Amino acid sequence: MRYLVISDVHANLEALESVLKAAQGAFDRVLCCGDVVGYGANPNEVIDQLAAVQATVIRGNHDKAACGLDDADLFNDSARKAVLWTRGVLSAEHRAFLLNLPQGPRTSANRQFQLVHGSLLDEDEYLYDRGDAYDNLMSTSIPVTFFGHIHLPCLFSLNRRGKLSSQFSLEETLRYSLWISLEPGNRYLINPGSVGQPRDGDPRAAYAIFDSVTGAVMFERAEYDVIGAQEKMRKAKLPEFLIQRLAFGE
Numbered sequence: 001m002r003y004l005v006i007s008d009v010h011a012n013l014e015a016l017e018s019v020l021k022a023a024q025g026a027f028d029r030v031l032c033c034g035d036v037v038g039y040g041a042n043p044n045e046v047i048d049q050l051a052a053v054q055a056t057v058i059r060g061n062h063d064k065a066a067c068g069l070d071d072a073d074l075f076n077d078s079a080r081k082a083v084l085w086t087r088g089v090l091s092a093e094h095r096a097f098l099l100n101l102p103q104g105p106r107t108s109a110n111r112q113f114q115l116v117h118g119s120l121l122d123e124d125e126y127l128y129d130r131g132d133a134y135d136n137l138m139s140t141s142i143p144v145t146f147f148g149h150i151h152l153p154c155l156f157s158l159n160r161r162g163k164l165s166s167q168f169s170l171e172e173t174l175r176y177s178l179w180i181s182l183e184p185g186n187r188y189l190i191n192p193g194s195v196g197q198p199r200d201g202d203p204r205a206a207y208a209i210f211d212s213v214t215g216a217v218m219f220e221r222a223e224y225d226v227i228g229a230q231e232k233m234r235k236a237k238l239p240e241f242l243i244q245r246l247a248f249g250e
């Protein structure tokens with residue numbers, strides 16, 4: 001089975017459609033590590049697309065805030081404005097979709113992989129550093145954990161001797177369009193990056209393909225119509241900061 005692994009779509013329909021098109025034929029199922037909405041101009045349409053491909057989705061912090069499960073008090077100013085805007089445009093049906101999203105970790109039936117938004121220890125935690133990655137990997141026996149939230153493609157691995165290694169697109173230690181073999185016996189934390197709001201200085205939408213039979217993962221990027229997405233956000237009067245950052249992927 002091949003999985004398209006995505007995260008942090010953030011209501012960016014142009015980016016999601018580009019990823020689905022670029023990956024067409026390369027996957028059987030879709031896995032999404034949360035933050036379906038927030039920031040972008042098409043929350044309802046993005047939910048429709050994910051439902052249409054029958055994606056397995058867990059909730060992110062923006063999903064919780066947008067459907068009212070959480071207030072947006074801890075969000076920064078522009079993120080909070082986007083959450084409030086999203087609440088105003090979500091249909092009842094789409095709000096129900098967000099309300100019903102399960103909390104991670106969500107584990108595959110064969111216990112080969114699991115999905116979390118922030119980390120295994122806290123769904124809202126930002127998992128950047130090696131110490132936190134080590135604690136997470138020591139806390140689980142599932143070989144592969146996909147996560148989101150930090151909007152940076154990366155891979156942490158812990159081998160049988162307890163040695164941790166990491167690869168980040170930001171440090172240019174992560175390679176694209178190449179199968180990376182996952183060693184049996186090692187445990188992995190893999191972030192496909194963000195579809196709708198990349199933050200590693202590369203504006204292209206980020207995603208990964210996971211082959212559960214060969215045990216390999218491939219990171220990819222897809223160009224999309226950034227200007228089209230920005231125009232919709234401007235029309236919706238979403239914060240200018242959120243509009244600008246799409247052009248830089250920051």
Ligand code: ZN
Pocket residue numbers: 008010035060062149150151
């Ligand atoms: Zn996010």
